Amino acid sequence: MTTVSFDASKLDKFVHDNELDEMQALVNAADTELRQGTGAGSAFRDWLTLPDDYDQAEFTRIKAAAAKIRSDSKVLVTIGIGGSYLGAKMAVDFLHDTFFNYLPDEQRQDPQVLFAGNSLSPSYVYDLIHLIGDRDFSINVISKSGTTTEPSIAFRIFKAKLIEKYGKTTANQRIYVTTDKQRGALKQEAASEGYETFIIPDGIGGRYSVLSAVGLLPIAVSGADIDQLMAGARDAMNDYTNPDLTKNEAYQYAAYRNILYRKGFTTELLENYEPNLQYFAEWWKQLMGESEGKDQKGIYPSSANFSTDLHSLGQYIQEGLRNLMETVIFIDKPNHEVAIPKTDGNLDGLQYLEDRTMHFANTKAFQGVTLAHTDGNVPNMSVHIPDQTPHTLGYLIYFFEVAVGISGYLNGINPFNQPGVEAYKTNMFALLGKPGFETLGTELNKRL
Numbered sequence: 001m002t003t004v005s006f007d008a009s010k011l012d013k014f015v016h017d018n019e020l021d022e023m024q025a026l027v028n029a030a031d032t033e034l035r036q037g038t039g040a041g042s043a044f045r046d047w048l049t050l051p052d053d054y055d056q057a058e059f060t061r062i063k064a065a066a067a068k069i070r071s072d073s074k075v076l077v078t079i080g081i082g083g084s085y086l087g088a089k090m091a092v093d094f095l096h097d098t099f100f101n102y103l104p105d106e107q108r109q110d111p112q113v114l115f116a117g118n119s120l121s122p123s124y125v126y127d128l129i130h131l132i133g134d135r136d137f138s139i140n141v142i143s144k145s146g147t148t149t150e151p152s153i154a155f156r157i158f159k160a161k162l163i164e165k166y167g168k169t170t171a172n173q174r175i176y177v178t179t180d181k182q183r184g185a186l187k188q189e190a191a192s193e194g195y196e197t198f199i200i201p202d203g204i205g206g207r208y209s210v211l212s213a214v215g216l217l218p219i220a221v222s223g224a225d226i227d228q229l230m231a232g233a234r235d236a237m238n239d240y241t242n243p244d245l246t247k248n249e250a251y252q253y254a255a256y257r258n259i260l261y262r263k264g265f266t267t268e269l270l271e272n273y274e275p276n277l278q279y280f281a282e283w284w285k286q287l288m289g290e291s292e293g294k295d296q297k298g299i300y301p302s303s304a305n306f307s308t309d310l311h312s313l314g315q316y317i318q319e320g321l322r323n324l325m326e327t328v329i330f331i332d333k334p335n336h337e338v339a340i341p342k343t344d345g346n347l348d349g350l351q352y353l354e355d356r357t358m359h360f361a362n363t364k365a366f367q368g369v370t371l372a373h374t375d376g377n378v379p380n381m382s383v384h385i386p387d388q389t390p391h392t393l394g395y396l397i398y399f400f401e402v403a404v405g406i407s408g409y410l411n412g413i414n415p416f417n418q419p420g421v422e423a424y425k426t427n428m429f430a431l432l433g434k435p436g437f438e439t440l441g442t443e444l445n446k447r448l
């Protein structure tokens with residue numbers, strides 16, 4: 001039984017039935033490229049089988065490390081950027097109360113899972129140190145390359161704090177490293193300092209890595225069930241193998257967004273109606289943007305949070321430039337339901353909603369928006385999920401991963417590389433004065 005249900009029924013106005021049929025041959029070819037490894041970037045497809053084919057011993061070690069952190073720390077500082085933090089952040093948000101990280105220590109059973117190294121903001125780091133205060137903490141530093149500047153700087157700072165608080169020997173036992181099995185400065189440091197280390201498999205790029213140690217350790221520290229997360233992904237892996245578009249909704253989603261893209265709908269908004277899905281969209285944006293935006297083409301991934309943003313972006317979506325398509329993730333059964341109470345009289349004009357629930361109102365907002373935006377010529381697709389359990393999240397993650405693999409090949413690009421992200425790094429190194437970048441540094445400084 002599938003967990004995710006993809007709904008393209010509101011696309012009639014934009015896509016004829018025969019157009020989907022016409023995509024079948026291209027989808028078959030994309031499926032072969034993905035499954036047989038004949039497409040570009042084939043060395044980075046190990047996420048395809050990861051839910052079934054992962055290192056069980058390491059998985060056990062992740063759980064043991066999580067148990068230790070949960071027993072000796074009030075805070076886990078998770079250091080990483082891009083794919084080395086977005087998956088963990090979105091999963092911790094998705095799987096817990098909206099205010100999970102805000103609860104005071106006396107009201108919580110789980111450590112706070114906080115993030116660093118995903119920007120170069122000094123104020124953020126200063127404020128985070130202040131927030132941790134004198135509470136016990138551990139660090140999980142995550143970097144596949146082991147050399148990314150933002151997390152490297154944050155690690156230096158938080159490691160110094162850890163040593164200051166506990167002394168070097170104990171501090172080293174509170175540092176958990178997730179990195180490549182052999183390359184990079186972080187790997188060398190972990191080996192020399194004896195930090196507990198987890199591996200990011202070679203064949204999995206950062207944005208596809210949430211179901212490896214990259215995501216699993218912080219998610220397990222938060223108290224979420226990582227067995228169920230993997231089980232959900234495994235179910236999706238088994239459900240999405242048939243390339244027949246009438247039988248594979250992940251492939252349907254890939255096909256429809258490419259049909260729409262070719263008609264000029266070049267920006268896709270991923271939308272939600274639950275605030276703790278906001279970071280799901282941030283994770284999705286990296287997955288889609290780094291996979292598809294290359295060779296001067298690709299759908300631009302953006303996002304909106306509803307109904308909040310209907311009061312800010314709603315006007316643009318309804319009547320602005322017509323290059324938008326929308327994909328809504330809608331949760332059929334929210335974690336909690338709240339009734340709209342009865343009151344004496346009808347001064348606020350809400351009597352007609354008495355005995356209704358907030359989820360009823362949210363559902364009507366979703367339905368009303370879908371029809372209004374469709375009338376406004378914004379193609380609407382939706383992805384329904386039953387709940388916010390780890391199983392559903394694992395399933396949903398896999399849905400989007402396999403969809404972007406197919407989508408990338410449909411658009412004739414390599415969905416597994418990200419050459420474009422190097423340009424800013426090279427300039428930054430040159431301007432920072434990193435050894436080896438002196439000539440470029442001189443040139444760039446003249447242009448400033």
Ligand SMILES: O=P(O)(O)OC[C@H]1O[C@](O)(CO)[C@@H](O)[C@@H]1O
Binds near residue numbers: 142145151206
């Ligand atoms: O894990 P790393 O090597 O620190 O990289 C973090 C992120 O940086 C990128 O390489 C882009 O700069 C992403 O692809 C990746 O997810």
